Amino acid sequence: MMLTLGGDIAAVPSGLADATGRRPRVEVGERLRFESLIIDLAAGFISIDPERVDQAIEDSLRRIVEALGLDRSTLFQRSGEDLVVTHSWAVPGQDPFPKVWGRADLPWSYMQVMSGEKIVFSRLDDLPEEAAVDKALIQRLGPRSNATMPLVAGGEVLGALAFGSMRTERTWSPAVLDRLCTVAHMVCAVLARRHMDQQLRAALAEVQELRERLERENRFLRQQTRSAIGMPRIVGQSRAIQRTLSLVERVAPTDAVALIMGETGVGKELVAEAIHARSTRADRPIIKLNCAALPATLVEAELFGREKGAYTGALSRQVGRFELAHGSTLFLDEVCELPLELQAKLLRVLQEGEFERLGSPRTIRVDVRVIAATNRDLEQAVADGRFRNDLYFRLAVFPIVVPPLRERPEDIPVLVHTIVTEIGGKMGKRFEAIDVSSLRDLQRYTWPGNVRELRNVVERAIILSGEPVLRIDPPERRGTATAESLALEDVERLHIVRVLEQASWRVRGLQGAATLLGLPPTTLETRMAKLGIRRPA
Ligand SMILES: Nc1ncnc2c1ncn2[C@@H]1O[C@H](COP(=O)(O)OP(=O)(O)OP(=O)(O)O)[C@@H](O)[C@H]1O
Ligand SMILES: [Mg+2]
Known part of the structure; x- marks a missing residue:
């Protein structure tokens, strides 16, 4: 040719x-x-x-x-x-x-x-x-x-x-x-x-994601009004709490992972909020997740997000907390309860800043500061094989222990004062003084439920007490007073109330009263109704 x-x-x-x-x-x-x-x-x-x-x-x-x-x-x-x-x-x-x-x-x-x-x-x-x-x-x-x-x-x-x-x-x-x-x-x-064209599409997708994130963030902000109103105040003058506060000041401006440990109700969440509020990320809302609050599959989607159709019942796309916390702080409460397979995923985010949404092959990169909290002994959990050793070491870079209230009774007066001003103010009750012997009694009590229990006790006293002097009875005194009745029903009622108070009136969950009593939560609720037990307002 x-x-x-x-x-x-x-x-x-x-x-x-x-x-x-x-x-x-x-x-x-x-x-x-x-x-x-x-x-x-x-x-x-x-x-x-x-x-x-x-x-x-x-x-x-x-x-x-x-x-x-x-x-x-x-x-x-x-x-x-x-x-x-x-x-x-x-x-x-x-x-x-x-x-x-x-x-x-x-x-x-x-x-x-x-x-x-x-x-x-x-x-x-x-x-x-x-x-x-x-x-x-x-x-x-x-x-x-x-x-x-x-x-x-x-x-x-x-x-x-x-x-x-x-x-x-x-x-x-x-x-x-x-x-x-x-x-x-x-x-x-x-x-x-x-x-x-591809760049344009990518830019559009990014704008879309940003919009979704803003919407979610907004919803979060509305839910979290407390942390939105100024800095959380950690009250206390004891050497023990001051030591904790100086650790907060030291770790806050860094981007380091912080692990907050302490008994239930000591103020771990408050400490996490304080770290965030004093960090360079403070202008964005802190994002929180309680790892014990949901079943494992839901926790995974909550943390990492999921695509529509990732599993049966996943009807819509969900943006995870890690994405939501981009540029901010993620507070992982009760981190000890995280299932093992999610611990591996968490470790990867901590190490590489990377993860994938459920049902999506696309790798997402985030810049998130993690603060974790636990009221369990993590080292013991590692020894029991329930918690990954490598994750423990990664989280425990900067451990902060919040001391229990019984180790710092000198904080009780100022705590009571703060709580009375706050709750009394809301209820429109004004007290000229707090009964001195009450304060002494409160300082002698051991507070298994720590500051949360103290808040509940003070709140109940505010409701019950007449003005102008506030009398507050510690839980034990109330206990012995009623324990004089030997009727089975009274003893049962008393025991349930005590356990509920210890569990800060939580019925469900691992630390909840039902677990402590060895009862299914629904059974406990039925008995509470029958015995006329209600959480104090
Ligand atoms: N030092 C403090 N000053 C003022 N309020 C405090 C202090 N410590 C704790 N509180 C209050 O006590 C309550 C319980 O605190 P928080 O929820 O932070 O405890 P926690 O350690 O996270 O408890 P849990 O282990 O049950 O999750 C909250 O209402 C908190 O505001
Ligand atoms: Mg907490």
Whole structure:
């Protein structure tokens, strides 16, 4: 077959060059066909749907190869110092080319392309001497003739488009080269446009995610009015609490993980809020999750989020607390209760800042400061195999122990004062003084439920006491007073109330009264109703 596409030099397989230099009529027809093919491809590229770009490029490569009687065409795109084959077409029976071409494989060609120069040879010997390494490889791979056009957009080389003849040598007329150059420009434009389109979509998705996060954050903010109103105040003058506070001051401005330990009701959550409020992240809301409050599968979705349809019943997409806490602090309460498989996932976020939503392969990166709390002995949990050793070490970088109230009775008067002012104010009750002997009694009590129990006791006293002097009885005194009745029902009532107070009136959960009493929560609730036990307002 002979092809002459304008210009003076005929593009013909070199062995069959037209000796007479005449242009047979058939050439004109073929030239026209090639021209109209190029116009056709251009028209197709102008309004192409970004999703169809790959297919359109491959079609074009095939049609050009067929029209010019070539064997293959390859589109390389730059990736660092490599050229990677992203699209190709070859006549049947051709071995595929390697996918990645390193700079070292084709040093001369690489430099040529990177300088925006084309590479054209009709036979291997046309290549200059400097191209010795390239020649050796090309010889091995087989192309006899080749024309490679650089892909240049905005002054930057994106890759190259190569056309090759594997079976015969052929010459390339300036007109053909000119058209191939046009094709390279078109492909380049279409790739650049798709790249922009992808960036635009990514930006839109990001905006969408940001909006969802803001909405969730807003909801959270409304729920967490307490932490929104100024800094949480940790009351106490004892050496023990002052030591804790100085640790808070030290760790707050760093991004270190903090582990807060202490009995129930000592103020661990308050300490976590204080750390956040004194940190560089304070302008964003602290996000919280109680790891014991939900079954394992739900905790996983709460922490890491899930895609719609991640499991049966996952009807909508859920953004996890880790995403929500991006740029802020995540408080993981009762971290000891986290199931083992989630402990592994948590460790990964702490180490790499990475995780995936349930039901999604996409890795999400976050910048989150974690504060964990537990009222259990984590070291014991590690020894029992219930808590991962590596996670423990990761969390315990900066441990803060909040001392129990019985170890700092000197804090009781000031705590009582603060609580009376706060709760009394809300109830519209004003007291001129607090009975001194009450304070002494309160200081003698052991407070298994710590400050939370103290709050409950003070609250009940405010309701019951007359003005102007507030009398507060510690729980034990109330206990002995009623224990004089030996009726089974009274003893039962008393016992349940005591346990409830110890559990800060929580019925359910691991630390709840039902667990402590060894009863199902519903049974306990029925008995409470029967015995007329109600949580004090
Ligand atoms: N030093 C303190 N000053 C003022 N209020 C305090 C102090 N310590 C605790 N409280 C109050 O006591 C109650 C219990 O505190 P918090 O919820 O922080 O305890 P916790 O250690 O997280 O308890 P749990 O282990 O049951 O989760 C809260 O109402 C808190 O405001
Ligand atoms: Mg707590």
